[in-house]
Amino acid sequence: MSLFHPHKDISTQTIRRLPQYLRVFYRLHGYGRELVSSTVLAQETHLLPVVIKKDLQAVGAPSKLRAGFKVAGTIQVIEKFLGWNNLNKAFLVGVGHLGAALLGFTGFKNHGLEIVAAFDTSPEKVGQQVHGIAVYHTAQLTSLIAQENLKIAVLAVPAASAQGITDTLLAAGIKAIWNFAPVRLEVPDGVVVQQEDISSGLAELCAKLKSR
Amino acid sequence: MSLFHPHKDISTQTIRRLPQYLRVFYRLHGYGRELVSSTVLAQETHLLPVVIKKDLQAVGAPSKLRAGFKVAGTIQVIEKFLGWNNLNKAFLVGVGHLGAALLGFTGFKNHGLEIVAAFDTSPEKVGQQVHGIAVYHTAQLTSLIAQENLKIAVLAVPAASAQGITDTLLAAGIKAIWNFAPVRLEVPDGVVVQQEDISSGLAELCAKLKSR
Numbered sequence: 001m002s003l004f005h006p007h008k009d010i011s012t013q014t015i016r017r018l019p020q021y022l023r024v025f026y027r028l029h030g031y032g033r034e035l036v037s038s039t040v041l042a043q044e045t046h047l048l049p050v051v052i053k054k055d056l057q058a059v060g061a062p063s064k065l066r067a068g069f070k071v072a073g074t075i076q077v078i079e080k081f082l083g084w085n086n087l088n089k090a091f092l093v094g095v096g097h098l099g100a101a102l103l104g105f106t107g108f109k110n111h112g113l114e115i116v117a118a119f120d121t122s123p124e125k126v127g128q129q130v131h132g133i134a135v136y137h138t139a140q141l142t143s144l145i146a147q148e149n150l151k152i153a154v155l156a157v158p159a160a161s162a163q164g165i166t167d168t169l170l171a172a173g174i175k176a177i178w179n180f181a182p183v184r185l186e187v188p189d190g191v192v193v194q195q196e197d198i199s200s201g202l203a204e205l206c207a208k209l210k211s212r
Numbered sequence: 213m214s215l216f217h218p219h220k221d222i223s224t225q226t227i228r229r230l231p232q233y234l235r236v237f238y239r240l241h242g243y244g245r246e247l248v249s250s251t252v253l254a255q256e257t258h259l260l261p262v263v264i265k266k267d268l269q270a271v272g273a274p275s276k277l278r279a280g281f282k283v284a285g286t287i288q289v290i291e292k293f294l295g296w297n298n299l300n301k302a303f304l305v306g307v308g309h310l311g312a313a314l315l316g317f318t319g320f321k322n323h324g325l326e327i328v329a330a331f332d333t334s335p336e337k338v339g340q341q342v343h344g345i346a347v348y349h350t351a352q353l354t355s356l357i358a359q360e361n362l363k364i365a366v367l368a369v370p371a372a373s374a375q376g377i378t379d380t381l382l383a384a385g386i387k388a389i390w391n392f393a394p395v396r397l398e399v400p401d402g403v404v405v406q407q408e409d410i411s412s413g414l415a416e417l418c419a420k421l422k423s424r
Contacts, residue, residue, distance in 0.1 A: 012225065015419045019411035046396060082418040097313035102410075104309055107394065111414050152421075178417050182319065184258060192424060194417035198314075199231035202323050205390050205406035206294040207227045209364075212404060 014055045018078050019111065020045055021056065025075045037068035084112035090178075091150055093165055094157035095120040095135050098180055102156060104131040115154065117144065138165070145172040152176045159183040226267045230290050231323065232257055233268065237287045249280035296324035302390075303362055305377055306369035307332040307347050310392055314368060316343040327366065329356065350377070357384040364388045371395040 024044045028036055038049040038056075045052065056063075059081045062073035079085045092099055092115050103118060118135045120126060126137045136144065144150075153174045157165055162181035169177065176192040179185055185193055236256045240248055250261040250268075257264065268275075271293045274285035291297045304311055304327045315330060330347045332338060338349045348356065356362075365386045369377055374393035381389065388404040391397055397405055 010419075012416060015415050016409075016412035019409060019415050044396075081422070082415055083422050084418065097309050097316055101309035101313055105410060107411060108414065111411050112418055113414060176417065176421050178413065184256070190424070192417065192420045194413055194420065196413050197228075197231060198317060199319060199323050200228035201390065201406055201408050202320065202325060203227050203231050203294055204224060205388065205404065206296065206324055207222075208404045208406065209388050210293070210295050212402070 010058050014058055015082075017045075017047070017051075017055055018059070018082060020047075021052070022075065022078050022084075025071055025078070029071050029075060033071050035064060035067045035069065036071055040068070082112060084110070086112060087114050088112055088152050089114050089116045089148065089150055090152040090154055091116065091141070091145065091148075092118045092133075092154040092156060093120075093138065093141070093169070094155065094161075094181075095122075095125050095130055096156065096158075099156035100130050102154060102180070103133050113152070116148070141165075141168055142172040145169070145174060150174065152178070154178045154180070155185075156180045222270050226270055227294075229257075229259070229263075229267055230271070230294060232259075233264070234287065234290050234296075237283055237290070241283050241287060245283050247276060247279045247281065248283055252280070294324065296322070298324060299326050300324055300364055301326050301328045301360065301362055302364040302366055303328065303353070303357065303360075304330045304345075304366040304368060305332075305350065305353070305381070306367065306373075306393075307334075307337050307342055308368065308370075311368035312342050314366060314392070315345050325364070328360070353377075353380055354384040357381070357386060362386065364390070366390045366392070367397075368392045 021041070024041060038052045041052045042049045056069055056074060059077055061077050062070045064070060087109065090113055092102060095103070095118050099118065103115060108115060115133060118130060118133050119138045119141055120135055121138050125135045128135050151174060153169050155162060155165065155177055159181050162179065162183045163185060166177060166185045166187065170187065170191060177185065178194045178196070180196045182197065184195070187193055233253070236253060250264045253264045254261045268281055268286060271289055273289050274282045276282060299321065302325055304314060307315070307330050311330065315327060320327060327345060330342060330345050331350045331353055332347055333350050337347045340347050363386060365381050367374060367377065367389055371393050374391065374395045375397060378389060378397045378399065382399065382403060389397065389399070390406045390408070392408045394409065396407070399405055
């Protein structure tokens with residue numbers, strides 16, 4: 001198995017740090033920098049040099065002995081690892097405060113995700129644009145997913161509606177859900193769910209405060 | 213050291229899963245359930261029983277041989293570990309879409325955090341209430357932090373303003389910052405920063421999609 005999935009063993013923690021490295025490398029690349037040491041990366045990210053080295057070596061970042069990591073090559077390797085060299089289209093469902101905040105986040109396009117339409121049931125929102133993205137009625141989800149041959153959905157609905165919407169999304173052909181609703185979704189095998197849980201961050205903060 | 217900080221070695225991943233366990237245990241406790249097996253917990257959380265056992269044993273959850281974990285006792289142990297048995301007051305700075313979404317999140321109070329006031333510079337927001345929480349002008353931050361003897365701030369301002377606001381917060385006596393701005397903050401030793409990075413979740417989603 002591992003021969004065919006060379007990245008299977010990379011830890012979630014490493015994966016979660018990759019966007020942070022990418023931001024630093026983009027900036028350095030903008031300055032025309034060709035090489036960067038893990039010491040400099042440590043100053044930029046506040047992470048330990050040993051962690052940085054391990055993370056970047058895990059994704060196969062190219063380096064030069066005693067001179068550090070190659071900037072352009074490392075960007076390519078991370079983008080390819082995450083699939084961020086291609087742009088995936090996605091729908092967002094639920095245009096409340098959080099949904100609107102997600103529509104306003106300009107970073108997704110650099111991160112392989114383009115939210116092309118949003119969906120809500122509120123008559124005040126349907127037909128409007130939020131951050132330049134058109135809001136359709138949720139009743140149109142099934143037909144528009146088919147029409148656009150879409151595979152990814154971002155879910156920002158209340159917890160009580162999340163499973164119902166999920167069933168609709170999956171029946172229409174969605175294969176991956178980025179779920180911001182505070183509820184575990186029941187999905188068949190093969191469907192990818194990325195669960196965001198605001199209280200996980202709060203738990204980290206509290207644990208750090210207690211151990212201070 | 214480890215004698216005085218018995219929880220120091222608990223991994224970030226374990227800490228991030230604790231709120232999820234807590235939600236399941238609260239619900240079971242509501243049903244009057246006294247014991248729960250890791251098999252049942254696995255069905256509820258979609259995590260492996262071995263991961264659940266390791267996590268709960270790490271925080272010292274009480275269990276009964278072959279019958280599983282004690283529901284009431286495990287709730288106490290996790291709440292105490294995270295300090296969620298006490299309520300910490302906090303200010304939120306930046307009432308954009310994301311800030312408003314955070315003010316509307318009812319879960320924080322169960323998670324040891326009470327946002328008691330919000331701050332913004334927009335004349336349209338100052339003097340209003342958002343989800344029942346009063347919005348003050350950012351110029352009042354310093355005096356109100358001193359007056360309330362506040363230690364925790366939630367930062368939901370644009371990246372460009374984040375460091376400036378942070379310097380103000382720290383000068384006024386804030387000791388912990390939950391940062392939703394997409395920028396690394398420079399803070400002195402001893403100040404706790406919990407960085408939320410939306411693109412970390414997206415990186416996880418993309419890595420799962422690629423390895424499917």
